[in-house]
Amino acid sequence: MHIVKTYVHEVSALKGELIPIVCPYCGVGCRAYVKVRGNQLNLEYATDIENIPNEKGKLCPKGNTILDHLSDPERLKKPLKAVEEGKFKEISWNKAVKEVAERLKEIAKDDPNQLMFLGSARTFNEPNYLLQKLARMLGTNNVDHCARLCHASTITGLVSTFGAGAMTNTYKDIEQANCIIIWGHNYAETHPVGFKYVLKAKERGAKIIVVDPRLTRTAWFADIHLQHYPGTDIALANGLMHVIIKKGLYDKKFVMERTTGFNELVKVVEKYTPQYVEKITGVPAMLIEEAAITFATAGKGVITWAMGLTQSVHGHDNVRAVATLLAICGYIGREGCGASPMRGQNNVQGACDMGVLPDVFPGYQKITDLEKLEFFKKFWKVDYLSDEPGLTVIEASYAISKGKIKGYYVMGENPVISDANSNHVIKALRKLEFMVVQDIFLTETAQFADIILPAAAMLENEGSLTNTERRVQWSFAVKKPPGDAKPDWWIISEIGRTIGLGSFNYLKVEDILREINQCTPQYGGITPERLKEKLAGIHWPCPNENHPGTKILYRERFLTQDEKAHLAAVEHKPPAELPNDEYPFILTTHRYVGQYHTLTMSGKSPSLAKRWSEPLAEIHPEDAAKLGIKNKDLVKLVTRRGEYICKALVTRRVKKGVIAVPWHWGANVLTNDTLDPISKIPDTKACACNIFKIGGEINEESTLH
Ligand SMILES: Nc1nc2c(c(=O)[nH]1)N[C@H]1C(S)=C(S)[C@@H](COP(=O)(O)OP(=O)(O)OC[C@H]3O[C@@H](n4cnc5c(=O)[nH]c(N)nc54)[C@H](O)[C@@H]3O)O[C@H]1N2
Ligand SMILES: Nc1nc2c(c(=O)[nH]1)N[C@H]1C(S)=C(S)[C@@H](COP(=O)(O)OP(=O)(O)OC[C@H]3O[C@@H](n4cnc5c(=O)[nH]c(N)nc54)[C@H](O)[C@@H]3O)O[C@H]1N2
Ligand code: SF4
Numbered sequence: 001m002h003i004v005k006t007y008v009h010e011v012s013a014l015k016g017e018l019i020p021i022v023c024p025y026c027g028v029g030c031r032a033y034v035k036v037r038g039n040q041l042n043l044e045y046a047t048d049i050e051n052i053p054n055e056k057g058k059l060c061p062k063g064n065t066i067l068d069h070l071s072d073p074e075r076l077k078k079p080l081k082a083v084e085e086g087k088f089k090e091i092s093w094n095k096a097v098k099e100v101a102e103r104l105k106e107i108a109k110d111d112p113n114q115l116m117f118l119g120s121a122r123t124f125n126e127p128n129y130l131l132q133k134l135a136r137m138l139g140t141n142n143v144d145h146c147a148r149l150c151h152a153s154t155i156t157g158l159v160s161t162f163g164a165g166a167m168t169n170t171y172k173d174i175e176q177a178n179c180i181i182i183w184g185h186n187y188a189e190t191h192p193v194g195f196k197y198v199l200k201a202k203e204r205g206a207k208i209i210v211v212d213p214r215l216t217r218t219a220w221f222a223d224i225h226l227q228h229y230p231g232t233d234i235a236l237a238n239g240l241m242h243v244i245i246k247k248g249l250y251d252k253k254f255v256m257e258r259t260t261g262f263n264e265l266v267k268v269v270e271k272y273t274p275q276y277v278e279k280i281t282g283v284p285a286m287l288i289e290e291a292a293i294t295f296a297t298a299g300k301g302v303i304t305w306a307m308g309l310t311q312s313v314h315g316h317d318n319v320r321a322v323a324t325l326l327a328i329c330g331y332i333g334r335e336g337c338g339a340s341p342m343r344g345q346n347n348v349q350g351a352c353d354m355g356v357l358p359d360v361f362p363g364y365q366k367i368t369d370l371e372k373l374e375f376f377k378k379f380w381k382v383d384y385l386s387d388e389p390g391l392t393v394i395e396a397s398y399a400i401s402k403g404k405i406k407g408y409y410v411m412g413e414n415p416v417i418s419d420a421n422s423n424h425v426i427k428a429l430r431k432l433e434f435m436v437v438q439d440i441f442l443t444e445t446a447q448f449a450d451i452i453l454p455a456a457a458m459l460e461n462e463g464s465l466t467n468t469e470r471r472v473q474w475s476f477a478v479k480k481p482p483g484d485a486k487p488d489w490w491i492i493s494e495i496g497r498t499i500g501l502g503s504f505n506y507l508k509v510e511d512i513l514r515e516i517n518q519c520t521p522q523y524g525g526i527t528p529e530r531l532k533e534k535l536a537g538i539h540w541p542c543p544n545e546n547h548p549g550t551k552i553l554y555r556e557r558f559l560t561q562d563e564k565a566h567l568a569a570v571e572h573k574p575p576a577e578l579p580n581d582e583y584p585f586i587l588t589t590h591r592y593v594g595q596y597h598t599l600t601m602s603g604k605s606p607s608l609a610k611r612w613s614e615p616l617a618e619i620h621p622e623d624a625a626k627l628g629i630k631n632k633d634l635v636k637l638v639t640r641r642g643e644y645i646c647k648a649l650v651t652r653r654v655k656k657g658v659i660a661v662p663w664h665w666g667a668n669v670l671t672n673d674t675l676d677p678i679s680k681i682p683d684t685k686a687c688a689c690n691i692f693k694i695g696g697e698i699n700e701e702s703t704l705h
């Protein structure tokens, strides 16, 4: 087999010029420049590009360190083959590609559903498109990615209420709102540059309501902080709607003309009086009433949300409840209004748009829709495509345990650290017959791989990415990848081509986007040429002439069949695990502003490591006193699934009975992988736990409740 050298790096031509890039961390999608001076790369602010997400080119603490990981000595530089678990030898690309192609083909021949593929929200649209194409052409829809652990419930919840799963507005609307509810979202720390739109609104006099069990940095800016118990979001949303409906503060015209299900909603929220809701959530009834009136009378309202709302065994219903709250106030499709689920990863919106999901082709076209299936068969020139929905991330590890999945292809994800109940994930990975990891570092997950494929980092590559506002931007390459590392798209094309799948003959990354233009209606007009010229990017939907535009989305219609919003009447249900004598606390997990996920990149930055160096388990002073725990004491957290040792932070940031720990350093040994039945998102925000001071006596009477 011969690999064609399709990858031409043009960095030398760009020496001395400002190379426009997109930040490789979060979904805000900030722009910056890199200037190449000799062998040195300099990060410069993109102060001169108008209308970018980060006005004046400002970046957050992580954004300022995006060059740090590129030259780290631990970067993967050669394809590796395991000689035993965790021990590898270098092999050539020819051998690596050949082995991967043969093994995938072999397993697929037996039964394609024995294969599972994970795409990556950390890399471009083009390789993600190719990964799902590879999986589907091999005959399986077992393809998913971290959106499952993130906004899966936003997608299912919003599809069921509004007919489409994305943010309904842009950042501008946040700036223009009169009231912003920030729900389960530590906006100031997890989308720091985007948070300036909230601050601008606040400067104009907008009211800020924060719904979070912790007193976060975001909550410092709140006019009203609803500090509820983890996992009680539906009760709170119902309480707010109860007050709004009782006081006649909802938008009657909007409800009548644009929604269905209002009568049912009235019936269900009837019993959620502020007093009843106080009992469930721990939020004072008066505050619930004040928040409801403030929001409904603001005239222009936005709700932003993130993991506090979505990562729940009731995530789908949580999202429906919050979307319904927004809809009864008529805050959709108008300036200064909207539903703003803040996407997490730099390209999680794009990976979803590209169909890296087990039930849809690119552009959310259902695999069960015969017409779409026929279209893709012709388009990809293949005889068979499966119409059977595939497995999701967590389901896949259970299928591996049962021996149903034999081959696993992981591109740019680190499930050993990021999946809930990670001890189970490790057990499962050991059962695989064949595992491929395509990453820029030898991650905890890669330790279990048979073949490791070294990828070029995002900044050593070019392609398109889609941020949280559905803004598609082109990012250029700033340097050559180290050693033999290759762009993700190149690796997948080589594998596809070597398997013998005819339509994997791409010479340039642009060719892949042109193919995407032809099969993804929302991206019809988003061509490489236009993206390279328009550095501020293009928002989808941007149809081309083959996919004509429709009535203005949200302003005139929803994407549901009857074009109306379907209000959801949902009852409060407790989290999957409630505290008991053995596990008397509720454990929740969160992020630090200066660290990112499984630390593969941010952990390599000396400046970030200095300030955000370790996990601290937050515990309320009264709970700590009962257990004899002092600040910085070593503590052991214990749940039904595992144990985790870190230092304690005694703080009033958390309510009594709640423990909060960042998950970057491996706290997923503790979390619960019970799934929301609709969205299949695991409950990483609320489980029962206990905490012990290490070295101290365990006093039985010191347990709470
Ligand atoms: N610095 C940094 N920024 C990031 C990331 C990162 O790792 N580091 N990751 C990116 C990604 S992929 C994502 S998805 C976003 C996530 O962004 P966020 O969702 O803002 O991040 P988290 O800190 O996980 O959770 C948000 C808040 O939910 C609260 N919470 C916990 N339990 C509950 C609950 O039951 N109900 C409610 N309402 N709130 C609860 C937590 O206290 C926390 O403050 O951040 C993105 N940005
Ligand atoms: N307890 C708990 N668990 C959580 C969460 C939580 O709030 N609490 N949040 C969940 C959420 S919202 C998310 S999004 C997930 C994130 O879960 P993951 O996506 O698994 O986490 P990352 O660390 O972002 O992993 C990305 C991997 O891609 C690699 N990578 C980076 N750039 C490239 C590239 O260009 N090409 C390739 N091939 N690889 C690359 C990185 O080295 C890293 O190994 O975690 C989830 N897990
Ligand atoms: S806010 Fe997000 S996209 Fe912007 S610099 Fe920070 S991490 Fe990067």
Ligand SMILES: [Mo]
Binding pocket: 146, 149, 150, 151, 343, 344, 345
């Ligand atoms: Mo995420």
